[in-house]
Amino acid sequence: MLKTRIQELRKQNKLSQEELALAVGVTRQTITSIECGKYTASLVLAYKIAKYFGLTIEEVFDFSDVEDL
Amino acid sequence: MEKFKSTLKNRLALIITFNGLTVIFILLTAIYSNMTAAGSEALTDMIRGFQTGIFIGLQFAMLTLIVKYAKALKNDEVLKNLYIQEKDERKKLIQDKIGGVGFNFTIGTAAAATVTAGFLNQLVFVTLLGVLVFMVFVKAFLKLYYKNKF
Numbered sequence: 520m521l522k523t524r525i526q527e528l529r530k531q532n533k534l535s536q537e538e539l540a541l542a543v544g545v546t547r548q549t550i551t552s553i554e555c556g557k558y559t560a561s562l563v564l565a566y567k568i569a570k571y572f573g574l575t576i577e578e579v580f581d582f583s584d585v586e587d588l
Numbered sequence: 589m590e591k592f593k594s595t596l597k598n599r600l601a602l603i604i605t606f607n608g609l610t611v612i613f614i615l616l617t618a619i620y621s622n623m624t625a626a627g628s629e630a631l632t633d634m635i636r637g638f639q640t641g642i643f644i645g646l647q648f649a650m651l652t653l654i655v656k657y658a659k660a661l662k663n664d665e666v667l668k669n670l671y672i673q674e675k676d677e678r679k680k681l682i683q684d685k686i687g688g689v690g691f692n693f694t695i696g697t698a699a700a701a702t703v704t705a706g707f708l709n710q711l712v713f714v715t716l717l718g719v720l721v722f723m724v725f726v727k728a729f730l731k732l733y734y735k736n737k738f
Contacts, residue, residue: 558738
C-alpha cells in the first residue's frame, strides 16, 4: 500500500478527516483507511486530494516503493 | 447533483409503489394463512410468522428509505452526504469484492422462494430457510472482513 502525507498535511492545515472527506467527496472512513495505508486511493481521488492541498500527486503520495519494482 | 436528485425521486416513487404491494402481501398472507403447507403444527406457526415477518421487515426497511430520501430531497447538505455515502469509492470496492449486487439478488430470490415454499411443502421451506440464513451470514461475514481489510 502507498504511504501518504495526508495526515501530516491535514495537521498543518488544521483540518479534520471529516472536513477533508467532505471536500473531496468520500466518507471519513475512506480517508482513515488511506492514512493507515489499508486502502490505496484511486487516481481521481489522489488528484482531488493533491489539488485540495495545492500540491502534486507525487508530493502527497510516496511512490518510492512502486518505483523499486 | 440534479441528476442524483432525479434518481432519488424515481427511487422514491418505486419504493412507494412497492410499499403498497407489500401491504397487499401482508393482508394476503394473513387471509390465506390457513393455506400454509400441511405437517407439523409448530412448523406451520413458524411459516406463518416468517411469511408475515418478512413483509413487515420489508415494510420497515422501505419506510426508513422513504424518510431518508425525502429528507435528502428537502435539504442540500443531507443530499450531499447521501451522495457521498453512495458514491464512496472504498464502499464500492468492498461491494465489488463481496459481489454485492449478485448476492442481494440471490438473497432476494431465496427469500421469495422460501415464502412460496411455505405454502407448498414444509421440508422445502426449512431447507430454503437454512440456505437463506447461511447466505445472509456469509454476506455479513464478508462485509465485516473487507471493511476491516480496507
